[in-house]
Amino acid sequence: MRYIPFIMIMLLLGACAYNNEEDLYPGGSGACDTSRVTFSEDVFPIIDNNCLPCHGGSSPPLGIDLTDYSGIRQAADDGSLLGAIKHQSGYSPMPKDAPQLPECQIATVEAWIKDGMPDN
Ligand code: HEC
Numbered sequence: 554m555r556y557i558p559f560i561m562i563m564l565l566l567g568a569c570a571y572n573n574e575e576d577l578y579p580g581g582s583g584a585c586d587t588s589r590v591t592f593s594e595d596v597f598p599i600i601d602n603n604c605l606p607c608h609g610g611s612s613p614p615l616g617i618d619l620t621d622y623s624g625i626r627q628a629a630d631d632g633s634l635l636g637a638i639k640h641q642s643g644y645s646p647m648p649k650d651a652p653q654l655p656e657c658q659i660a661t662v663e664a665w666i667k668d669g670m671p672d673n
Contacts, residue, residue, distance in 0.1 A: 585657035587664035591673045592622060596665045599658045600625055603648045622672045629666050638662060 590596065600608075600619050608619040617633075618624040628634035636644035638659055648654070665671070 585660055587657075587660050590661055590664045590668065592625075592665065592671060593673065595661050596625070597622075599654065599662060603651070603654060603658075607649065626670050626672075629662075629670055635663060635666060 604619050607614060608617055608624075613619070617628055619628065625634065628637075633644060635641075637647035638654055640646040640653055646653070653659075
């Protein structure tokens, strides 16, 4: 139920969603644009697609629940989110047992964190 508003926004903003896809999958039409990163349109879809299969259940690994802003923010705050997706030493590389995220998606998450993790 909690995803319905998000889905409606994506439908209403079809054109924006299309642009957003270009941000997430560079190579089609140009550079990786991280200048206008938002949580709902940029960061959450990356987590949703790549992390929630494991970090969204009723007992997520290490208690790291990434289903909503507060859980994602918590992991971003303590450095583990970026450490894990950048495959930094000291962190378990994520997504687990899958290729590293495309560079632009990592840059998107990093830009959002640098921006102060806005819930927008
Ligand atoms: C296939 C299941 C799976 C997927 C997909 C997955 N994780 Fe994990 N994650 C785990 C498990 C299991 C652990 C516990 C540590 C371990 O076993 O490596 C973990 C641990 C973590 C940690 C703690 C790492 C540390 O060393 O402190 C973070 C942060 C994390 N995951 C974030 C993510 C993010 C972000 C994504 C998506 C990009 C993701 N995970 C995708 C299963 C998964």
